Amino acid sequence: MKISTGEYIVRETVLSLKRNSWMAFASIGTVAVSLFVLGMFLILVLNMNRMVASLESQVEISVYVLDEVSEAELRTLEERIASMQGIQSVKLIDKEKAMERFRERLGDQQFLLDALGDNNPLPNSFEVRVIQPDMVRTAAEAIRELPGVETAKYGQDVVEHLFDITRLVRLFGLALMFVLALATLFIISNTIRLTVFARRKEVAIMKYVGATDWFIRWPFLLEGIVLGCFGGVVAALALRGVYRVIAVKIYDTLAFFPLIPENPFLHYVTAAILVCGMFIGALGSTISLKKFLDA
Amino acid sequence: MIDMKDISKVYENGAMALDHVNVHIDKGEFVFIVGASGAGKSTFIRMLFREVLPSAGSLIVNGQDVIHMDRSDVPYLRRGLGVIFQDYRLLPDKTVTENVAFAMQVIEAPRRKIQHSVNAVLDIVGLRDKYKCFPSQLSGGEQQRVAIARAIVNHPALVIADEPTGNLDPDTSWDIMDIFKRINADGTTIVMATHDKGIVDSMKRRVIAIEDGHIVRDEAQGVYGYED
Numbered sequence A: 001m002k003i004s005t006g007e008y009i010v011r012e013t014v015l016s017l018k019r020n021s022w023m024a025f026a027s028i029g030t031v032a033v034s035l036f037v038l039g040m041f042l043i044l045v046l047n048m049n050r051m052v053a054s055l056e057s058q059v060e061i062s063v064y065v066l067d068e069v070s071e072a073e074l075r076t077l078e079e080r081i082a083s084m085q086g087i088q089s090v091k092l093i094d095k096e097k098a099m100e101r102f103r104e105r106l107g108d109q110q111f112l113l114d115a116l117g118d119n120n121p122l123p124n125s126f127e128v129r130v131i132q133p134d135m136v137r138t139a140a141e142a143i144r145e146l147p148g149v150e151t152a153k154y155g156q157d158v159v160e161h162l163f164d165i166t167r168l169v170r171l172f173g174l175a176l177m178f179v180l181a182l183a184t185l186f187i188i189s190n191t192i193r194l195t196v197f198a199r200r201k202e203v204a205i206m207k208y209v210g211a212t213d214w215f216i217r218w219p220f221l222l223e224g225i226v227l228g229c230f231g232g233v234v235a236a237l238a239l240r241g242v243y244r245v246i247a248v249k250i251y252d253t254l255a256f257f258p259l260i261p262e263n264p265f266l267h268y269v270t271a272a273i274l275v276c277g278m279f280i281g282a283l284g285s286t287i288s289l290k291k292f293l294d295a
Numbered sequence B: 001m002i003d004m005k006d007i008s009k010v011y012e013n014g015a016m017a018l019d020h021v022n023v024h025i026d027k028g029e030f031v032f033i034v035g036a037s038g039a040g041k042s043t044f045i046r047m048l049f050r051e052v053l054p055s056a057g058s059l060i061v062n063g064q065d066v067i068h069m070d071r072s073d074v075p076y077l078r079r080g081l082g083v084i085f086q087d088y089r090l091l092p093d094k095t096v097t098e099n100v101a102f103a104m105q106v107i108e109a110p111r112r113k114i115q116h117s118v119n120a121v122l123d124i125v126g127l128r129d130k131y132k133c134f135p136s137q138l139s140g141g142e143q144q145r146v147a148i149a150r151a152i153v154n155h156p157a158l159v160i161a162d163e164p165t166g167n168l169d170p171d172t173s174w175d176i177m178d179i180f181k182r183i184n185a186d187g188t189t190i191v192m193a194t195h196d197k198g199i200v201d202s203m204k205r206r207v208i209a210i211e212d213g214h215i216v217r218d219e220a221q222g223v224y225g226y227e228d
């Protein structure tokens, strides 16, 4: 492309945005709102994913050992588990320790244990941690097969429940993002349609004198991209602000909550929003122009 | 320059605008297309720059196969042609100079060349001193001269005009015809659809008469031949 053509395209784009400034303003605003909500869901879903992952990684496998296993056999079993694939740590909780913990948990209701006398019905057990959360299931299944192991449990229910919720949020988020992307597309393509309409005479003359489709298309394409980009910038700035405020609030009250750190997460989100805005902008103007250029 | 064989045009609504038309026009000719309103003149003209695609037949314009060409080649066909309409079709927010230069800008001509060519064609149509005016500040004849300047600024081999004097009074029409004569004298082929009996009769050029989509007459030094 020639320099003078580049100049022409930029000049035409700026002119057109100025001429339809209120329309441009309105569409940038709407695009910004859509992209903001879109970004919120993106952030929410990503954070939930992370939360699930971190909860999963904290999940322990409780391995209950049969009563007939001897002290020595217990040591061997511990070593065997520790040497298995993907195991991070193995900690023995013997009967006494288990009872101690149980007492603690009962607090002032310890009298309930009086009936037991000196009997300790609790089994020996191991607390096993895995290196990666997705290894929990396989590790638990393998441990269950070992001789002397009665059963191996982990927080299946909690994790699976959480999975369900995330899946739901993700699904809902995706659907909403899709709808919002469509809405954004609609808004931009309508704005461009108006611009094209305002300049239909010019475009007709351009065609008569032999301008190529791409030459005609560029200023409109650029206009769509600029609208999408500006909308994206506004949305990204708002998202960054909101995320910081929320992050501070959460650290103050729920320090354990594993919120994704701002850096570089927010940069990625910003980039995604901008790319998304520009892409939708380009697509929107392409749609509006298609009918016009084909005519 | 133009080779039209068995060309027919049926519009989507079923209207048969041209019916097996055969025309050959050589380089450098000056041809009038005459006929009553609705005869098919505009359809004929608009096929030449592929604004209307023929339904059947073959059409070669300026060495290019108009019917079988790629969509993407249409701009290049049009760069070899200059098109003029009855209603001028100028851009109201551009000056005379800008309107003419526009035709060069959009085909990415170098800037220095634009300046030079625009001045040259404004001389040809006699509007050098009005270069700063907007179309609304010009008479109909002057506006049409701007349109002609725009049509010829890229040195087309063929100029196509659809009733260019249709909105002009006789004196002004003659000014326009003088310009066409001069352009033609430089070797540019001219095809002009018109209603104007006076002009056709006194120019004594080739006349192709269309009636209901058929060519009914094709004479080398013809006359209008109708009373309307």
Ligand SMILES: Nc1ncnc2c1ncn2[C@@H]1O[C@H](COP(=O)(O)OP(=O)(O)O)[C@@H](O)[C@H]1O
Pocket: B011, B012, B013, B015, B016, B017, B035, B036, B037, B038, B039, B040, B041, B042, B043, B044
């Ligand atoms: N775009 C169109 N769609 C349908 N019919 C058309 C169209 N343009 C022209 N026609 C019909 O084709 C015939 C020839 O029209 P046209 O070429 O405009 O004639 P002229 O220019 O001689 O007045 C007319 O019957 C007209 O109604």
Ligand SMILES: [Mg+2]
Pocket: B041, B042, B043, B162
């Ligand atoms: Mg007509």
